[in-house]
Amino acid sequence: GIQVEQSPPDLILQEGANSTLRCNFSDSVNNLQWFHQNPWGQLINLFYIPSGTKQNGRLSATTVATERYSLLYISSSQTTDSGVYFCAVEVTTDSWGKLQFGAGTQVVVTP
Amino acid sequence: DGGITQSPKYLFRKEGQNVTLSCEQNLNHDAMYWYRQDPGQGLRLIYYSQIVNDFQKGDIAEGYSVSREKKESFPLTVTSAQKNPTAFYLCASSRSGGELFFGEGSRLTVL
Secondary structure, eight states, rough: OEEEEESEEEEEEETTOOOOEEEEEEEEEEEEEEEEEEEEOOEEEEEEOOEEEEEEETTTEEEEGTTTTEEEEEEOOOOGGGEEEOOOOOOOOSSTTTTOOOOOOEEEEOE | OEEEEEESSSEETTTOOEEEEEEEOOSSOOOOEEEEEOOOOEEEEEEEEEEEEEEOOTTTOTTEEEEOOOOTTTEEETTTOOOOOOEEEEEESSTTSSSEEEEEEEEEEEE
């Protein structure tokens, strides 16, 4: 099956710093999503981005499908950005929502 | 408000008992999913359903069962055959092939 690798596994930031999270995948994908899992366990949708670039406030994401990677940018980080960031990909159009998840990047933002 | 409701949020079970986790959505989504998350891990797919009265096994279906009698509901039963049932269980839904949305999750602990 498809492999989804996220880096780095852990990231410690000081409030106000910028960072880049990476997601590599081993096969062509139809869809790619980024999620933020808060300390209570809820998964929050950040981006639905099979290709191209999107921005939402201090967050932005870029997916280069032909090179099989996606990047999530966090700018001017805040303590509320702490949590785990997951990348997930959908391989075929026959498998609605059958997302394959990476292991995640644990982000800690310190005051 | 539209969303996905999971219950209970916390559940304790004795070994050998079956338990059923509830998932209800009012988003009018066709597809529904159950994922399992273990500490420090990504999410793994247990079962998914694209239409009423039909469902398919995911990557780790052994020891679990589901039903899809109504579009809005997709309950998961964790049976006594599941060897390591202690985990965080997440229900999700999507339009056909679209963005995936998650409920708040249910934490199951086997005593």
